[in-house]
Amino acid sequence: xxxxxxxxxxxxxxxxxxxxxxxxxxxxxxxxxxxxxxxxxxxxxxxxxxxxxxxxxxxxxxxxxxxxxxxxxxxxxxxxxxxxxxxxxxxxxxxxxxxxxxxxxxxxxxxxxxxxxxxxxxxxxxxxxxxxxxxxxxxxxxxxxxxxxxxxxxxxxxxxxxxxxxxxxxxxxxxxxxxxxxxxxxxxxxxxxxxxxxxxxx
Amino acid sequence: xxxxxxxxxxxxxxxxxxxxxxxxxxxxxxxxxxxxxxxxxxxxxxxxxxxxxxxxxxxxxxxxxxxxxxxxxxxxxxxxxxxxxxxxxxxxxxxxxxxxxxxxxxxxxxxxxxxxxxxxxxxxxxxxxxxxxxxxxxxxxxxxxxxxxxxxxxxxxxxxxxxxxxxxxxxxxxxxxxxxxxxxxxxxxxxxxxxxxxxxxx
DNA sequence: ATAGGTAGTGAGTAATTACTATCTTTGAGG
DNA sequence: CCTCAAAGATAGTAATTACTCACTACCTAT
Numbered sequence: 001x002x003x004x005x006x007x008x009x010x011x012x013x014x015x016x017x018x019x020x021x022x023x024x025x026x027x028x029x030x031x032x033x034x035x036x037x038x039x040x041x042x043x044x045x046x047x048x049x050x051x052x053x054x055x056x057x058x059x060x061x062x063x064x065x066x067x068x069x070x071x072x073x074x075x076x077x078x079x080x081x082x083x084x085x086x087x088x089x090x091x092x093x094x095x096x097x098x099x100x101x102x103x104x105x106x107x108x109x110x111x112x113x114x115x116x117x118x119x120x121x122x123x124x125x126x127x128x129x130x131x132x133x134x135x136x137x138x139x140x141x142x143x144x145x146x147x148x149x150x151x152x153x154x155x156x157x158x159x160x161x162x163x164x165x166x167x168x169x170x171x172x173x174x175x176x177x178x179x180x181x182x183x184x185x186x187x188x189x190x191x192x193x194x195x196x197x198x199x200x201x202x
Numbered sequence: 203x204x205x206x207x208x209x210x211x212x213x214x215x216x217x218x219x220x221x222x223x224x225x226x227x228x229x230x231x232x233x234x235x236x237x238x239x240x241x242x243x244x245x246x247x248x249x250x251x252x253x254x255x256x257x258x259x260x261x262x263x264x265x266x267x268x269x270x271x272x273x274x275x276x277x278x279x280x281x282x283x284x285x286x287x288x289x290x291x292x293x294x295x296x297x298x299x300x301x302x303x304x305x306x307x308x309x310x311x312x313x314x315x316x317x318x319x320x321x322x323x324x325x326x327x328x329x330x331x332x333x334x335x336x337x338x339x340x341x342x343x344x345x346x347x348x349x350x351x352x353x354x355x356x357x358x359x360x361x362x363x364x365x366x367x368x369x370x371x372x373x374x375x376x377x378x379x380x381x382x383x384x385x386x387x388x389x390x391x392x393x394x395x396x397x398x399x400x401x402x403x404x
Numbered sequence: 405a406t407a408g409g410t411a412g413t414g415a416g417t418a419a420t421t422a423c424t425a426t427c428t429t430t431g432a433g434g
Numbered sequence: 435c436c437t438c439a440a441a442g443a444t445a446g447t448a449a450t451t452a453c454t455c456a457c458t459a460c461c462t463a464t
Contacts, residue, residue, distance in 0.1 A: 007411045007460055028319045031233055035452060047454075048412050056452065108317060114378065115310060117230045127378065158391035161371045162364075165392075168374065169367020176316065176329065189360035190367075197399035209430055209441045237422060249424075250442050258422065 013052050016042060017059060018066045025105025026180075030112040035059075060122035064113065067106055068129045071099055075136065085144035086199065090191060092140065093163070097187045100171055104180035107171040134160055144198075151200045159198050166194055215254050218244060219261060220268045227307025228382075232314040237261075262324035266315065269308055270331045273301055277338065287346035288401065292393060294342065295365070299389045302373055306382035309373040336362055346400075353402045361400050368396055 008016065020041050024033050035056055039046040053059045078095035082088035100107055113126040137160045144150035170190060174183040210218065222243050226235050237258055241248040255261045280297035284290035302309055315328040339362045346352035372392060376385040 010411080013411080029317050031317070032319065034450085036450090044411095045413055046452090047414075050453065051411060111313065111374075112317070114374070115231045115233070115314070117234065130378065155391045155395070158388070158395055161375050161388065161392050162368055162395050163371075164375070165367035165369070165371020166364055167367070168370045169363045169365075172313075172316070172366070172370065173363050176332065186360070186363065189357045190363050193357070193360055193364050193399040197395040212440080215441080236420080238420090246441095247443055248422090249444080252423065253441060 010052055013048075014062065017049065017052065018062050021059060021063045022066070022103055022105055022109075025109045026103065027105070030105070030109045057120045057122055060109075060113065060120070061125055063109065064122050064125035064129065067103075067110070068125065068132070071096070071106075071129070072132065072136075074099055075133075079136075079140065084149060085140055085147055086149045086195070089137075089140050089144070089163075089198075090195070092136070093167070093191055093194075094187065096167055097170065097183055100167070101181055101183050104171075104175070107168070108175070111168075130164075133164075137163060141198075149200060150198055154198055162194065162197065166190055212254055215250075216264065219251065219254065220264050223261065223265045224268070224305055224307055224311075227311045228305065229307070232307070232311045259322050259324055262311075262315070262322070263327055265311065266324050266327035266331065269305075269312070270327065270334070273298070273308075273331070274334065274338075276301055277335075281338075281342065286351060287342055287349055288351045288397070291339075291342050291346070291365075291400075292397070294338070295369070295393055295396075296389065298369055299372065299385055302369070303383055303385050306373075306377070309370070310377070313370075332366075335366075339365060343400075351402060352400055356400055364396065364399065368392055 017038065020038055021033060024037060024041060028037075035049055036046045038059070039049055049059070053062070074095045075092045078091040079088040082091045110126050110129070113120070113123045114130075116123045138156060141150060141154065141156045141159060145152050145154065170183050170187055171180075174180045174186065219240065222240055223235060226239060226243060230239075237251055238248045240261070241251055251261070255264070276297045277294045280293040281290040284293045312328050312331070315322070315325045316332075318325045340358060343352060343356065343358045343361060347354050347356065372385050372389055373382075376382045376388065
């Protein structure tokens with residue numbers, strides 16, 4: 001059986017493109033992800049990409065959409081089966097950590113987009129994701145206060161900033177150490193500290 | 203009085219270049235800091251830069267050196283006059299926050315360097331800075347344990363990761379909100395949480 | 405089987421970027 | 435005041451990058 005070139009449908013190719021970008025981001029600097037690099041990885045010429053996306057920004061936008069959907073879905077699922085607000089917060093955290101372990105390029109791409117000064121569509125999507133993320137956190141904090149697991153005096157904005165920072169710190173640390181899988185092992189220790197910082201006195 | 207072009211000495215020009223890059227990073231995506239952009243801001247042609255630096259990487263390397271020296275010096279000074287380990291930790295934190303408020307481009311440049319896959323000299327310097335930074339933190343934690351301000355059971359690595367993440371989170375948050383000066387106002391609330399997370403039970 | 409639309413190719417282009425070679429201007433020391 | 439080395443200007447180059455366009459291979463519906 002000789003390998004023959006196959007034509008994929010537009011939808012299949014779009015999906016494949018997004019996944020390729022996510023994979024590439026795990027291996028190299030997001031800034032180095034050129035349209036040529038994406039096409040090469042897909043075994044396709046560079047021009048072919050522009051059949052399915054009107055611009056590179058459109059590709060990145062699709063990637064951000066992919067990330068938003070998957071990440072939020074996993075976090076929502078994790079929190080929904082938690083028995084208490086504090087457990088939900090921990091579940092959301094661990095869901096995020098596992099997502100990063102599976103897709104190490106994601107936090108790097110997100111950060112890259114947020115750094116931009118031009119108002120690209122991909123950047124807007126990244127900001128929206130962060131905002132939705134913050135809303136979800138805010139709801140968990142409110143629940144926690146109502147149920148007495150968190151002190152009513154808790155500074156919710158600070159708690160959200162620290163939560164996001166905790167994840168960023170873990171992502172960066174494991175990236176520097178060159179072993180992103182190990183983020184799963186470092187995560188519980190850091191969360192234990194975080195928990196102490198927001199928990200109501202017993 | 204007609205403005206006449208003036209020739210600066212090599213040393214003056216080098217210093218001016220570094221400060222220009224730090225300033226530019228506060229305003230735009232570090233990726234967009236081209237040699238042309240640097241030269242334009244200095245009121246000089248692009249080629250002139252290469253009289254004083256052998257390559258762009260050499261410029262970035264000098265910037266990282268500048269950052270390392272200033273940041274560590276300020277942190278060392280702040281911690282040296284603190285009355286206790288916990289106060290020293292807080293002083294180091296606030297010194298870092300003030301440094302970022304004055305030079306908002308610095309965390310962005312650092313992160314940009316760390317993202318690189320090529321082994322540039324600037325990247326090596328950035329990693330070294332983080333390592334030295336971690337050592338300083340480790341010493342403060344050890345002191346804190348010895349003096350009973352921190353529990354002996356404290357996970358030092360987790361505490362360091364959370365510390366760095368806290369700063370990253372604040373830097374990103376304030377960058378997104380577009381008002382980096384306000385990082386000074388949000389910082390104390392976040393540190394209060396951090397303190398709770400590492401402090402020994404009273 | 406064939407026609408027609410779509411996926412993909414190949415070979416471009418213009419813009420950008422780090423870097424260089426050659427010439428000119430400046431200013432400090434003799 | 436003159437000289438000369440160093441600072442800077444001017445005008446390049448080669449490489450890279452996103453994007454385009456004319457053409458070809460493939461697949462599906464009739």
